[in-house]
């Protein structure tokens with residue numbers, strides 16, 4: 001099956017109340033770990049690349065590695081640009097064969113976000129590509145995504161309806177309390193399900209996207225720290241809350257941090273336990289396997305997308 005857009009998988013997710021995992025990819029081992037898990041679970045999957053990832057892996061390599069994954073499997077796979085910062089980046093990805101792009105205009109005021117999103121939608125739709133947009137601001141710090149906690153803002157449900165009507169975007173990322181990275185909550189983890197419910201009421205047919213949705217899996221953080229990392233007090237969105245989100249109208253759940261932790265934990269373990277090892281295959285093989293296990297768990301036990309391919 002060739003690369004697909006997210007249209008059909010989102011329609012199914014809204015009808016059957018499950019979510020699709022969107023996993024950030026940066027290299028071959030990450031792509032293989034994710035796709036092996038999705039394939040075993042017979043689940044649709046979204047492979048997403050940030051502009052940082054595209055710069056790192058280089059556009060051609062990324063595209064060809066994803067094509068290889070698509071050739072080897074029979075599940076619906078979408079290739080998505082994560083946090084497209086401007087029209088030019090989105091256009092380049094549409095032209096390169098991505099089937100979905102995100103334009104992240106959340107750093108702009110409402111009117112500018114509408115204008116920019118609409119510009120991307122017009123171009124992408126003319127080329128058969130779907131568009132994710134964002135309204136509201138997530139707190140958190142990533143390489144290219146940096147919003148301070150005081151600047152974070154929950155999505156306004158009325159604005160969401162106006163935004164979707166005016167831009168024609170295909171899916172909408174909303175801010176309901178998640179944030180990027182490994183430090184999401186100081187106290188108890190909590191999401192604003194009341195806002196999600198109001199958004200769903202206003203735009204029932206628009207697939208909703210949750211960014212910053214890693215669990216920051218405690219066992220992986222512990223393993224990283226045990227083998228020399230310094231990641232104290234990391235905290236994410238627990239599985240139960242993500243499961244509730246998948247049943248409450250969230251169609252796409254974004255995960256990057258958990259994959260970083262999975263890979264790092266296993267590489268650190270090999271380095272610590274086998275200091276004489278210097279064959280990259282010896283540490284990248286368990287790293288890829290940990291990614292596979294992590295993704296399989298999310299698909300099967302949390303998002304509910306097993307056998308929905």
Ligand code: G3H
Pocket residue numbers: 024050051052053082083142143144145180256257
């Ligand atoms: O939401 C951001 C993703 O985790 C991607 O991060 O820009 O460092 O690749 P990145």
Ligand code: 13P
Pocket residue numbers: 024082083179180181182210211212213214215254255256257258
């Ligand atoms: P995490 O940092 O929680 O994995 O979020 C990833 C994300 O939202 C990518 O767009």
Ligand code: ZN
Pocket residue numbers: 083180211212254
């Ligand atoms: Zn994000």
